[in-house]
Amino acid sequence: MEHINIRKATKTDIPQLLELMDQYIVDFYHCPRPKGQSVENLVQHLLENPYEGIQFVAETESNHLVGFATLYFTFNTLEAKRMAILYDLFVSPETRGGKIGERLMQTCISYIREHDYSHMIWETAHDNYPAQALYDKLGAKKAVWLNYEIS
Known part of the structure; x- marks a missing residue:
């Protein structure tokens, strides 16, 4: 596998990033x-308002994007600090198993x-065992809070 560089997304990444996001969503x-x-x-x-969020991309030596992570920022009243929500973590199927997801997570951490954020939170499916194994390996702990949602 080619060397992978993890870096902040830039405007020139938009076409490839949109393709990855389409794979992720659809x-x-x-x-x-x-x-x-x-x-x-x-x-x-996000590119124009980095105080609201940031995207990181995983790029091969041949300038091909193979993964991305998205952080959104909000506040933690209990610590009077900013906190991050890891909303997206995606690696293209053909490059999985090469520790790219782990490197994207490490970059977010x-x-x-x-930047002295209080913490980062994220969700994963109950049956997404490969992701849970990665999070456990990185030292993450299951939150004590329950998630609720309403539409």
Whole structure:
């Protein structure tokens, strides 16, 4: 496997990043493709407003993107600090098993620690055992809080 570089997404990444996000949304999660240019608008918004969130990409030596992670930022009242929500972590199926997901996670962890965030939270499916094994390996703990949602 080629050497993989993990870095912040840039404007020039948008076409490839949109392809990866389409795989993530439609192929992996089987959700309908968001309408119009909403995904591109989201990526553009994050690039222009890094205080709200950031995306990291995994890039091969041949400048091909093979994964991404998205952090959104909010506040933690209990510690009076900012906190991060890891909302997306995706590695293209053909490159899985090469520790790219682990490296993306490590980059996110380093980022929140370097910027003095209180913590990072994320969710995974109850039956996503490979992801849970990665999180356990990284020293993450299952949260004591229950997740609720409403539409």
